[in-house]
Amino acid sequence: MFNQTRVTQFILRGFSDIPEWRLVVVLFFSWVYAFALLGNISVIIAVVRDSRLHSPLYFFLKNLCFVDLSYTSVTIPKALETTLQGSGVISYFECVTQFYIFFTLGSTECFLLTAMAYDRCMAIYRPLLYGAILSPKTFLLVTLWVLTVFHAMLHTLLMARLCFCAENVIPHFFCDMSALLKLSCSDTHVNELVIFITAGLILLIPFVLILLSYGHIVSSILKVPSARGIHKAFSTCGSRLSVVSLFYGTVIGLYLCPSANNSTVKDTVITLMYTVVTPMLNPFIYSLRNRDMKGAIGRIFKRKIILAW
DSSP: OHHHHOOOEEEEOTTTTOGGGHHHHHHHHHHHHHHHHHHHHHHHHHHHHOGGGOSHHHHHHHHHHHHHHHHHHHHHHHHHHHHHHSSEEEEHHHHHHHHHHHHHHHHHHHHHHHHHHHHHHHHHHOTTTHHHHHTTHHHHHHHHHHHHHHHHHHHHHHHHTSOOOSOOEESSSSOOHHHHHHHOOSOOHHHHHHHHHHHIIIIIHHHHHHHHHHHHHHHHHHTSOOHHHHHHHHHHHHHHHHHHHHHHHHHHHHHTSOOTTOOHHHHHHHHHIIIIIHHHHHHHHHHHTOHHHHHHHHHHHHHHHHHHO
């Protein structure tokens, strides 16, 4: 039994089931990864170099961009390799490591999105208490990372106890938890129960807090009799809520509301939304509608052009 369950490597199938879409998938991944790198790195450099952006909001935004940058780098390069080759081999250790890093970054993103929504809520709804509440931002960030590291370790250890029999083909472009659970020949009820409990705490509670925070922001804005200000605020909140809802909606749908009827292609497309699309959109959504951020990024690129000449 031990020899049968000792799997040393997995085979990632990626999008090999639809070979006619291979070129489209490669172009899509390349385009998204390039934009994600450009957007996230630009925001990180702008926040680090511009002293006017050293506030709690931009502190959390900088860390969100770092998480998104790492998030995409963990999955997309391997996905590109798998798509180009038709399938990709990944060792058991590499698969578990990818799963652990990916889960840590995903959990951290949930908390950072909540912290940024709460930051804006306090800045508008309680401006006099804003500095006092969010001054220990470094302590808050360290606490978030500690929680997410242990959360990911819990799921990784539970995954490591599972047995994988003769079937070692993962019909996905990375080592996703849902795909590994379907592949295992062990009893996964404990894993599924822990997923349901922890996902409820890490997904539903932060998502509700985000909705409440933006609800307070909207209610405060409506008290100000300025049509232009209301339009701008609704436009900004609407775009951020759209990306947040895309991220949380797809993750909740995949992990909290799984369906046995879901096809592999459908699960893969859903996963693309929160692993690839939202990390690309976040820096643009949180920066393009922000005058200070646009000014800082513009000054950096202008300085680079002047130095180049």
